[in-house]
Amino acid sequence: MRHAGDTISAYLDGELRPEEVHRLLEHLASCGRCSAEMTALQGVRSSVRSLPMIELPRGTLPEAEVTPIPLRRNRGFIAAVAAAVVAAVIGIAALVTPPPESISVEDLNSRFGARLSLDPAFGPAKVLVPETVELQR
Amino acid sequence: MRRLILVTVAVLMMPATAMATDLEELLAQGKEANYSAEQIITCSTPEGVKDSVVRIRQSDGDLHAAASVPSDLEVTSGSGGWTLSQAGSVITSTSLDASGIEAEPRYELDEGTPAAFLGRRVTLYEMRDGDLLRARLIFDTQLGAVMKAVTYSADGTVYCERRFITFDPTPPVLTFVRHADDIIDEEPVDSDLPEEIAGFHRLDEYAEDGLIFAYYSDGFFSFAVFETDVVVELSDAARIIIDDDEYRRAFDPGQVTFVWETESGGMALIGDLPPDMHQEVLAGLPPPGRASWWGRIWRGLFG
Numbered sequence: 155m156r157h158a159g160d161t162i163s164a165y166l167d168g169e170l171r172p173e174e175v176h177r178l179l180e181h182l183a184s185c186g187r188c189s190a191e192m193t194a195l196q197g198v199r200s201s202v203r204s205l206p207m208i209e210l211p212r213g214t215l216p217e218a219e220v221t222p223i224p225l226r227r228n229r230g231f232i233a234a235v236a237a238a239v240v241a242a243v244i245g246i247a248a249l250v251t252p253p254p255e256s257i258s259v260e261d262l263n264s265r266f267g268a269r270l271s272l273d274p275a276f277g278p279a280k281v282l283v284p285e286t287v288e289l290q291r
Numbered sequence: 292m293r294r295l296i297l298v299t300v301a302v303l304m305m306p307a308t309a310m311a312t313d314l315e316e317l318l319a320q321g322k323e324a325n326y327s328a329e330q331i332i333t334c335s336t337p338e339g340v341k342d343s344v345v346r347i348r349q350s351d352g353d354l355h356a357a358a359s360v361p362s363d364l365e366v367t368s369g370s371g372g373w374t375l376s377q378a379g380s381v382i383t384s385t386s387l388d389a390s391g392i393e394a395e396p397r398y399e400l401d402e403g404t405p406a407a408f409l410g411r412r413v414t415l416y417e418m419r420d421g422d423l424l425r426a427r428l429i430f431d432t433q434l435g436a437v438m439k440a441v442t443y444s445a446d447g448t449v450y451c452e453r454r455f456i457t458f459d460p461t462p463p464v465l466t467f468v469r470h471a472d473d474i475i476d477e478e479p480v481d482s483d484l485p486e487e488i489a490g491f492h493r494l495d496e497y498a499e500d501g502l503i504f505a506y507y508s509d510g511f512f513s514f515a516v517f518e519t520d521v522v523v524e525l526s527d528a529a530r531i532i533i534d535d536d537e538y539r540r541a542f543d544p545g546q547v548t549f550v551w552e553t554e555s556g557g558m559a560l561i562g563d564l565p566p567d568m569h570q571e572v573l574a575g576l577p578p579p580g581r582a583s584w585w586g587r588i589w590r591g592l593f594g
Binding site: 255256257258259260261262263264265266267268269270271272273274275276277278279280281282 | 315318319321322328330345347349354356366368369370371372373375382383384385386387389393428436437440453455475495497502504506508510511513514515517519521522523524525541543545546548550557559561562563
């Protein structure tokens with residue numbers, strides 16, 4: 155995915171389909187630029203929303219312009235908050251995820267050596283003495 | 292006179308294979324020989340020459356091998372047991388129970404040539420896969436011990452040479468303490484590892500917690516394939532590309548190890564395969580891959 159500016163806006167407006175959300179979140183995890191842009195956009199939106207409501211004196215605006223905010227805009231806000239929470243959870247999960255567990259090849263060598271000893275060909279033509287074993291145990 | 296002609300014709304008409312010696316029988320005799328020896332192992336690998344000097348004591352099918360250079364490691368092995376130790380301290384130990392299925396014979400030996408080696412009477416055999424020379428083996432005529440084994444790559448170059456430089460036919464006293472903690476039983480496993488890869492047959496499979504491994508042999512060369520749900524660590528390994536797939540590879544004297552990451556964890560191959568066999572064998576196994584970002588988080592959080 156290239157730069158996802160428009161997609162981020164659509165995402166914050168709750169206009170993306172689930173598969174588009176999934177793709178965007180994967181992209182954000184690996185793209186610092188887009189991730190920073192989303193954080194900035196979320197900040198701007200959050201700042202605007204945190205401004206105090208001012209009740210205008212009656213008659214300041216024509217009646218037609220003081221109609222209530224349509225419900226659709228509220229839905230977008232809720233979706234944006236939900237998306238931000240999801241993004242935060244994913245970010246925290248990525249940070250706290252421990253590195254993958256691992257098994258050392260010496261443990262596997264031991265199993266191979268044991269099985270090899272049952273082979274009819276086992277003997278000095280096949281005996282193995284690993285030299286790269288890590289001795290700090 | 293007529294009878295003599297018939298016998299002569301019969302001998303001449305005998306197929307070449309009828310004159311050949313049974314490899315498995317010779318190797319079995321070698322396994323039962325009792326002796327002490329010092330062995331030099333020299334292998335020409337794509338990563339340079341890997342060599343080692345090993346002191347060997349073999350008694351009643353058990354074999355003790357110690358590499359004095361560079362780390363003074365000791366291996367005691369036999370009858371399904373394998374213990375790696377240093378200065379008397381066990382580093383790792385495993386015991387296996389296997390059904391003892393034997394590989395289909397792939398190689399043929401010629402009838403052998405008498406010779407002398409380290410002052411003893413020996414027989415030199417050539418081991419071939421069709422016309423391809425894969426090994427020259429020297430067996431002690433009296434005891435059956437494998438005094439020298441030279442394995443070849445398909446282009447005719449030597450891969451590994453293992454030869455005794457000293458030999459003492461006195462039966463050694465060998466104490467092999469098996470560690471019962473790590474006994475692994477062969478189990479019916481529902482794995483996707485193939486039954487046959489590039490002429491190698493899967494002889495048995497084992498399952499432990501999060502680990503499946505299978506043993507393959509072609510009657511002489513052999514390898515084990517490990518499938519785990521975690522990453523396999525291999526220090527000082529070279530990154531190599533085979534058929535556009537990335538593997539990590541390391542050679543020890545007489546042994547090659549490959550590890551690679553898969554979508555569900557990691558895999559490893561350990562064996563004594565000559566380099567020309569690597570590509571075909573790896574092509575028969577699950578290829579390298581990486582878990583998705585989501586998959587890695589999921590595995591990290593929930594195992």
